[in-house]
Amino acid sequence: SQQGEEDPQALSIQEGENATMNCSYKTSINNLQWYRQNSGRGLVHLILIRSNEREKHSGRLRVTLDTSKKSSSLLITASRAADTASYFCATEAGGSYIPTFGRGTSLIVHP
């Protein structure tokens, strides 16, 4: 079945630096979403990007989608300690309502 895989598994940076996480998937998708999960909490939606879109922004977040490479990236600019969390991508394959999550990228931002 369709599965997004995040890369890297873990990322450690200093406050103020940019953080980039990637997500790759296997088959064609309807849309791709990024979520954040703080330790011990539920997931929080960040951005949804549809298959006909290439880039979306939300505040300090920038998401790109390259359907030819079957990959997406999440860029967090000017990171803050509060951005420390796990970040997941979720895909829905064409013709399916089944959301498939990857294993996440664990981001640590050091103050």
Place this chain on the structure above:
Amino acid sequence: DTAVSQTPKYLVTQMGNDKSIKCEQNLGHDTMYWYKQDSKKFLKIMFSYNNKELIINETVPNRFSPKSPDKAHLNLHINSLELGDSAVYFCASSQAPGGETQYFGPGTRLLVL
């Protein structure tokens, strides 16, 4: 106001027991989900209901039985609990199935001894 709530937050029980987890959403959404997150943070969908009808059932053992008494509630009953059922179970809801933002509950941490 809590959008998606789950009870209990923690559940510690013995192997072989039967337990239930409850989920409620006050967002007026039509679609609700149950996910299981294992110790390596892998999040996998188990079930989804749309307007109280089951639309997704992903290779989950028969010991797991979801019930949706109305659109705002989706409960999960687990029979004959096994050690491998230990995980965090998340409820979520969305306005409709497919291509919609999902709103997650805080999770229920289940530990089977």
